[in-house]
Amino acid sequence: MNINSTAPIIYPIIVPTSSTLLSFNFYLVKNQDKLFLVDAGLDSEKCWLYFNHVLKENGFKLNDINGIILTHSHQDHTGIVNRVLSLHEIPVYAHQSSLDRLARNETFLNKRIDFFRSLYSEMGCKEMGEKQVKLLQKKAKQNQYQAIKAKILPLKEGDRIYGFKVIETPGHWPDHIALLNPESGILLGGDHLIQHISSNALIEPDELGKKISTLQQYERSLKKCKDYALTVTYPGHGEIVEDPKELIKKRLNGIESKSEKIRKIISNKQPCTAAQVAQTYYEHKYDSEFSLVMSEIIGHLYRLEGLNKISKKQKNSEWHYYSCG
Ligand SMILES: [Zn+2]
Incomplete structure (x- = not known):
C-alpha cells in the first residue's frame, strides 16, 4: 500500500x-x-x-x-x-x-411495457398480468417528472x-x-x-x-x-x-435453497406455469405483491433452466414447466 x-x-x-x-x-x-x-x-x-x-x-x-x-x-x-x-x-x-x-426515454419505456406484456402472458398470469401492464403504462406517464x-x-x-x-x-x-x-x-x-x-x-x-x-x-x-x-x-x-464476505456466502446459499424449493414444487405439480408456481410458493402474496413475486419465480425458473434442472414446453402460448429427473 x-x-x-x-x-x-x-x-x-x-x-x-x-x-x-x-x-x-x-x-x-x-x-x-x-x-x-x-x-x-x-x-x-x-x-x-x-x-x-x-x-x-x-x-x-x-x-x-x-x-x-x-x-x-x-x-x-x-x-x-x-x-x-x-x-x-x-x-x-x-x-x-x-x-x-x-x-425515462419514452421509446425504451414502451419497449419495457411490451416486454412485460408478453412475459406475463407466456407465464400464465392472465388478468393479473394485464392489470400490472396497465399499471406500468400509467406509471410511465405519471413518473416523467423523475427524469x-x-x-x-x-x-x-x-x-x-x-x-x-x-x-x-x-x-x-x-x-x-x-x-x-x-x-x-x-x-x-x-x-x-x-x-x-x-x-x-x-x-x-x-x-x-x-x-x-x-x-x-x-x-x-x-x-x-x-x-x-x-x-x-x-x-x-x-x-x-x-462482514461482506460472510453475507455474500449467505446470499449465495439462500439462492441455492430457494431454487431447490421451487424445483420441488415443479416436480410435484408438473406440468405447471410460472403463475401456478408463484401461487403455490407465495399464496396470497401472489395478488398483493404480484410483480415482485413473479420476478422472484421467473428468476428462479430461468436459473433452473440454465442449470438444466427443469425444462419447458409451450401450450396455448403459455410455458409449462417440467422437472428434469
Ligand atoms: Zn434498487
Whole structure:
C-alpha cells in the first residue's frame, strides 16, 4: 500500500423509513481532495433535510461537492439529483446502460411495457398480468417528472473515478454498479448487498427490450465481489455491512435453497406455469405483491433452466414447466 494514501472518508446519510427497507442510505464521500455524493435517496423533503444536515455537520457546503455517482437508476437512489443540480451544476455519473432509464426515454419505456406484456402472458398470469401492464403504462406517464435532467457521464467496468474502481454488478438491476476503493477495501455497494434482507434480482429487459436471466447475473456479481479484498460495504438500505464476505456466502446459499424449493414444487405439480408456481410458493402474496413475486419465480425458473434442472414446453402460448429427473 502507498504510505501516502489515506482511506476515503465516508459520511453516511441514513434516512429512516417504516418500510422493510429500514432506511434510504446515500453517502457523501471525501477522497483524493474530491467531495462527491454516491446515490441521492428519494425525492422527498426528508431526504433533502438529512442531506443538508450531514453537509453542515461536517463543515461542507453544497458548492463543495464535485460530482454525483449513481449505483443504479432506481428512484430511491436518484431522488435529490435534480434538486442538487438546480442549485449547483456538477457532473452525474452512472453505468452506460442506465442512460435510457434515467432519462425515462419514452421509446425504451414502451419497449419495457411490451416486454412485460408478453412475459406475463407466456407465464400464465392472465388478468393479473394485464392489470400490472396497465399499471406500468400509467406509471410511465405519471413518473416523467423523475427524469434526471442532466447529461449523464457513462461509466463501465474498470473505470476509475475519484479513487474508486467501477465494478459492474448487474442482477438487482441491469445497470447496477458498485464502487471499490482497492487500498482500503471499502465498497459502496448500492443495493447489491443488504444486511437485513436479500436483494431482489428483479426481472427486467436489457436496453433493447430483450430478456435477461437476472438471478444468474446476480449470482455472478456476488461471486465476483467475493474475490475482492472487501473490508466493509456501505449499502443502499439498512445497516453497514461489516462482514461482506460472510453475507455474500449467505446470499449465495439462500439462492441455492430457494431454487431447490421451487424445483420441488415443479416436480410435484408438473406440468405447471410460472403463475401456478408463484401461487403455490407465495399464496396470497401472489395478488398483493404480484410483480415482485413473479420476478422472484421467473428468476428462479430461468436459473433452473440454465442449470438444466427443469425444462419447458409451450401450450396455448403459455410455458409449462417440467422437472428434469
Ligand atoms: Zn434498487
